[in-house]
Amino acid sequence: MSKRVAIVGIGYAGFRTTSSDISYREMIFEAATKCYEDAGGIHPHDIDSFVASSEDFMEGISIADEYVPDQLGAVLKPVQSIAGDSLQGLASAVMQIKTGKLNVVATSAFSKVSNLSHYENVEAYATDPVYVRPFQEHPAYLAGLEMNRYLYESGTTREQCAAVVVKNKYNALDNPRAAYGAKISIDDILGAPDLSSPLGIHDASGHLDGAVVLLLATEEKALRMTDKPIWIKGIGWGTDTPNLDSRLEGFGAAIYARLAAKQAYAMAGITAPYSELDIAEVDDTFSYKQLQHLEALNICGPGEAGKLLELGCFDAAGDLPVNISGGSLGVGYLHEANGLHRVLETALQLRGEAGKKQLPDVETGLAFAWRGIPTATGTAVILGRRP
Amino acid sequence: MQDKVKVSGGTGLSEEDIRSGKIFLTEDSLDCAFAWDTGVAITRYLNELKKGKIIASECRECSRIMLPPRMFCELCFRPSGDWVYVQDTGTVNTFSICHVHWDASRIKEGEKPYLPAVIEIDGASSGMGIMHLLGEVEPDAIKIGMKVKAVWKPEDERTGAITDIKYFKPL
């Protein structure tokens, strides 16, 4: 790495299922203000560049990047939007700093999904307009197809997937940001109606409104701005084919996660993630996704994630605590802000600021986000308490 | 190593190709519905419009009286201070005479063109304009710098929207 990059400020707002009292701009302003305060009270005039992550249809605005600058204090500043999960936005900010030309870069994302009357319509518009959309199916069926293939290929059981839901929702009970914490049993989950078999209604995470703003800086700036920098040791992103029919070979395997992890691990010098990582926040948009992703991220071998989960290896006291925050199943699904939420939860653990959820001796963490149906894009980042 | 061909593809079709069914088309019309939370500042703005008043917010730091009102000043990056009523009169900063509808279809013969303008509202800080429409004026008579006044919908027809002002007319 030619130049070290650290997270020097963390701010968030919302994390509620509805937020009708504030506009999205006001919610982001709150998150940005907290972030800049957290970074030693920096004024946004002293920030060099800003990156937002969003998609037009989620906001109901075309070229939604228009409305980014004001609430971040970024008027007449370098600002760009990434049409991707906010971990890709974070990657873009990291690259900007590594050019050597920009020293302090803010990155933000939000979800105001409660303003969308029918999210499923929007999700369906992401499918191929000629080959897939004419079926007019609820897009969850794509997850059902993939889950079925994953269970078949890996030997994972529906009970093991249900166990992911049980743990994440239980973990969420102590997280002040979580909206979907619950004590729920495997029987409750398996007995509930199907969304798209084998995917049950509890296997899918629920929507959430919220905003996250993170501030990144060069090593030199970071050490002056904060006494608790969190270092970005590695980052990687990858995309598999968008064509479902061409994805058959890897339909159960989440190849995008493998590509992203390979790049991130190489940059961070990680060769044995299961033993080298102290915590992981891994996408669990759907229950099976957490297990599929753990395998694709090379944290365990194919078909092993479910068994390790049952053995407690991913519990708070286990070898590698996974989604101790509650994940998307427990906290809620923040759409393009998911990635920054993963980083937020990981970074708070690394700082020792995770409250009741705090784990001992957290030195190195992984955050991984997937962009959701029907995409095959994922981003992985390795965070560390030491550079 | 240099290939001479630098332009490739981009096969043009005529309207006739499409009308005559020479190519296949898959049609879909988008159906997305949004209900945007208006938030602290714009909720107040809309409520005041319903009462026939225009309200702005003032920044305690730079003293700008900002319109539309905002919960925060985007330049000082501080929460706004007091609410301030401004006038329903202003000055035309710039205008247009528009002969096409929002969907780019042309207005019909004899139909009046749209008259959009940026209007700097009296009582707000210099340069604080909003986009609105002009009315009760011949297009040729509109000038940059012209003074205008809001024409409000009758009170019982107002809904708390920017269209509670029908248009601005010359003062």
Next chain:
Amino acid sequence: MKMRKVAIVGAGLTKFVRRALETPKELSYEATKTALDSCGLRLEDIDCVAHGTAPDAFDGIHQNGEYMVDGCGGWNKPTMRVYVGGATGVHAIVHGWHHVASGMFDTCLVVCEEKMSSAMPHAQGFFLTIFDAITERALHPNLLWIFALEMNRYMNRYGYTKEDMALAAVNNKMNGLKHPASQFRDEVTVEDVLNSEIMAYPVSRLDVSPVSDGAAAVVLAAEPVARRITDKPVWIEGVGWTLDTAYWATRDLYYPRYLDTAARMAYDMAGIREPAKQINIAEPYDPFDYKALHHMEGLQLSPRGKTVELLRDGHFARDGNLPMCPSGGLLGVGNPIAAAGTMKVCELFWQLRGEADERQVPGNPRLGVAQAWGDLMQVSSVVVVGI
């Protein structure tokens, strides 16, 4: 810190047409393949893809970047889509520069595509959704409004006439007749522009560039790699980008401050102190004729209010001191939004290498600037290239 040098080593375009037979993916493929062929590279030589396309609504596809992945060569690679409205085409080059200058990648494929004809009956309709959902959309604004408002303000400020503006349209449209990708074949006079039907005073039909379908691509490479690929690399000397407030009606529209800031950032990086003397070719963004002139002023290439005088004196002609839009620009070649900006960078690449055929600017030009603009008249991205 010394920056990593990044060069453009290959470029390719599709024809810009009113309605393309090709799908968005196919257009992207054509441009991508042409760019790769132009420098003798294969997709496996490419480390990452920076992708650009403007509003999703044109294509009616949510997460359009994901849908386009295979067309722009991003399958199984780190692929990221960036957007800043109409400024996307030049900004995607800036984003590609981030990828390579950061040291994380050696080669990057930049692909921009726009297929506007999918939107029925007219892509214009979707521009309603760029306006503020609450305070502006209820007025049923048309995209032309804001440009007409800006044009009127600009003309009024300096006493420019409609005829003055038409001169710019003629300059660019006549240049475009020589471009192999151009969708026009007919000569245009000032009278033609003045007599074309009025759309939104002061904007008449020939003051505006046409909606088009098309794609453009360039290949970027880090210094040592670039020198192995070609003996005529065109170096990215400076980049700049700026977004102004979304409260567009509170800005005085006669001068593009967002471009002033972005241009100074790029010139500063390129070590250019007197752009009007040092720059040999300018490709300002020209979706409307007045914008070419407005942007020449923002680019610091012409004194404010003196631009028409210089234009009349032949200063900006192909054989003048500072040729403006020798490609023909959007007015002369066509306007597939994101692809149009990239087309301008392609033009500089060919001009500086002396490969622009009958469009060639005389006198061995060594330094060029390309710029794009968009959103609510609030954003600019600038790239300075040199040989």
